[in-house]
Amino acid sequence: MTSQPAPSAVNAAESAGNGGASAVPRHVAIIMDGNGRWASQRGLPRVAGHRAGAEALRRTLQAAADAGVKVLTIYAFSSENWRRPDEEISDLKGLMRYYLERELKRLESEGVRLRLIGNYRAFGPDLAKQLEAAVARTASNSRLTLVIALNYGSRAELAAVASKLASKAVAGEIAPESIDEAAIEAELDTAELPQLDLLIRTSGEVRLSNFLLWQTAYAELLFTPVLWPDFDEAAFNDALGQFAARQRRFGGR
Ligand code: FPP
Numbered sequence: 001m002t003s004q005p006a007p008s009a010v011n012a013a014e015s016a017g018n019g020g021a022s023a024v025p026r027h028v029a030i031i032m033d034g035n036g037r038w039a040s041q042r043g044l045p046r047v048a049g050h051r052a053g054a055e056a057l058r059r060t061l062q063a064a065a066d067a068g069v070k071v072l073t074i075y076a077f078s079s080e081n082w083r084r085p086d087e088e089i090s091d092l093k094g095l096m097r098y099y100l101e102r103e104l105k106r107l108e109s110e111g112v113r114l115r116l117i118g119n120y121r122a123f124g125p126d127l128a129k130q131l132e133a134a135v136a137r138t139a140s141n142s143r144l145t146l147v148i149a150l151n152y153g154s155r156a157e158l159a160a161v162a163s164k165l166a167s168k169a170v171a172g173e174i175a176p177e178s179i180d181e182a183a184i185e186a187e188l189d190t191a192e193l194p195q196l197d198l199l200i201r202t203s204g205e206v207r208l209s210n211f212l213l214w215q216t217a218y219a220e221l222l223f224t225p226v227l228w229p230d231f232d233e234a235a236f237n238d239a240l241g242q243f244a245a246r247q248r249r250f251g252g253r
Contacts, residue, residue: 025197026070027073028069028200031211034226034228037049060233069144071194073212079210100130100134117149195218198220200224
């Protein structure tokens, strides 16, 4: 090993400063967890928790834009979420359609650009079309990018990268020994996005659940007991305060 930081660490240091007291993370990711528990605590069906979760997303997006965050990546549906009952999956799809219909104008007027990661086409042609139209309509916006992870799994993402690079090597387009961190990053779903600075998971669970495994290498991780439907501007700003108080060394001293 040399004493030089890895390329991704250099990019991360450039993207958010080095943890100074006023550092605002450029790229924040959120595992929005706890909708079901929020609902059952109130004797409500799970879908009521997801609906309240969509409201929490609206609030958080606004708070992120106001704070100067440039990219917000949310885990809306994991590749493991297909194990849920059909009824809940159908409720989540309906909610996504409703959210897009209701929020698209607001996203446009707030300067939000929409992007997708994961195999969202598995949700069927109607929702895929609606998602792609929303991406196209917001493509020239630049205040904040909202990245929705849909049917996303980080191990599948990394396996796809390996497969793509192997195909290029077999075709003679690249030399196997030229495959480095930058080559892998360039093939990730998150290529072109700034390095991830902060990952927040709500509801007290302390694990990554197959979300952004490569991208969290140098990110600050923050776990809060707040259930996602209760997450609001104050909770988001509290997370930003904790981020600013941390010293990011990227492997250095
Ligand atoms: C985790 O809570 C949440 C989800 C699997 C879905 C997240 C979806 C939303 C917040 C709806 C809005 C999204 C969009 C894109 C409009 P959980 O159900 O696992 O909660 P639990 O662990 O308490 O059961």
